[in-house]
Amino acid sequence: MIQLQNVTKEFKGNVVLSDISMDINDGELTVLIGPSGCGKTTTLKMINRLIPVSKGRILIDGKDIEEMDKVQLRRNMGYVIQQGGLFPHMTVRENIEIIERLEKKDPQQIMENTVRLMEMVDLDPQEYLDRYPTELSGGQRQRIGVIRALANDPEIILLDEPFSALDPVTRSSLQDELLELQEKVGKTMVFVTHDMDEAIKIADRICIMKDGHILQFDTPEMILKKPQDSFVANFVGTNRIWDSPEYIRVEDFMIHHPITCKGDMIRNRCIKRMRDHHIDTLLVVDEEEHLLGIVGRKDLFKANNPLVPAEKMMHPVSYVSHVGDNIVNVLKMVEESEVNNIPVLDGEEKLVGLLTNSNLVSTLSKQFLTNDTAEGGSSK
Ligand SMILES: Nc1ncnc2c1ncn2[C@@H]1O[C@H](COP(=O)(O)OP(=O)(O)OP(=O)(O)O)[C@@H](O)[C@H]1O
Ligand SMILES: [Mg+2]
Incomplete structure (x- = not known):
């Protein structure tokens, strides 16, 4: 040294x-x-x-x-x-x-x-x-x-x-x-x-x-x-960071603390939670924040009983990313999978964030804005 x-x-x-x-x-x-x-x-x-x-x-x-x-x-x-x-x-x-x-x-x-x-x-x-x-x-x-x-x-x-x-x-x-x-x-x-x-x-x-x-x-x-x-x-x-997009990491632009529910949340409460937060999917996690599955609108329609718990309605998650992944990895994943929501896991495989199409678009659009407008604009 x-x-x-x-x-x-x-x-x-x-x-x-x-x-x-x-x-x-x-x-x-x-x-x-x-x-x-x-x-x-x-x-x-x-x-x-x-x-x-x-x-x-x-x-x-x-x-x-x-x-x-x-x-x-x-x-x-x-x-x-x-x-x-x-x-x-x-x-x-x-x-x-x-x-x-x-x-x-x-x-x-x-x-x-x-x-x-x-x-x-x-x-x-x-x-x-x-x-x-x-x-x-x-x-x-x-x-x-x-x-x-x-x-x-x-x-x-x-x-x-x-x-x-x-x-x-x-x-x-x-x-x-x-x-x-x-x-x-x-x-x-x-x-x-x-x-x-x-x-x-x-x-x-x-x-x-x-x-x-x-x-x-x-x-x-x-x-x-x-x-x-x-x-x-x-x-x-x-x-200049856009010349090195491998440095733009998922944790820099993901939505932190996405809305989740536990596996035993019943259908009616799931619907209310989605309405309250203006979202169309719920991420289902266990006590340790490990991701179990996703409940989307279709899953809700399929279950006709208001008391069915989330874990019986949810479908498995086929694509996840990790906090350290970069935007290039994620774009490849989106192209390949056509999914709209990609949950983000940390090093212990716990759910810590969510990527949506709209937050990807807003991240990508920042490269066309100057620093002033990017800071003043709505990035959330
Ligand atoms: N032998 C010297 N006697 C007096 N001043 C010096 C001497 N060598 C360097 N300086 C001064 O020290 C400062 C730093 O010089 P230096 O050569 O380290 O700059 P630099 O960062 O390498 O610049 P450049 O990018 O132009 O090569 C300058 O102001 C220079 O004029
Ligand atoms: Mg020099």
């Missing part, structure tokens, strides 16, 4: 980072994002000890980095510098292999590793390994910068806007590579970007910074759903 504890950074009395604290978990990809000049690069440089903190401290696995051997620290930490940062007088191969060679790794292994990495970023080793950085395009330089950071298989990788000069297709495929890599080998990565879509796609957690402060440090889901303040909300962008 990388821990920043009350870190302040001043340049000649000018405070650029002001008492920031954050825990960066092992194996997670943490994204730093914020307006230009907010202190993202400065944060990475301090983690790498390129510059010292002015106040506070930075710990890695509980140990203050100031007490570690600087060279060792850097070798265990890949760093993709903003704007590439390749050594101009070295070939691509020498740039990639520099640390491995310093560590005196097996030359054959180094070579194979280099070829593997080049192929990972779609650059032909034959064609590019002997070139100098000036003989590459900006995007190619960035890709070499990324694989150089990976070459020595470090525990921690710091990436400062590593994909900024790439076209959208290459960028997206490198994002996928990075995610795959992270899933496979669980690297701890700190990734700086200006691109919120990129952040949402790749981050386990996003740290939104402004003027040397952390405004919000949370999962993409929470940042999308519960922006801390209006700056974060604007920064994230109105309705």
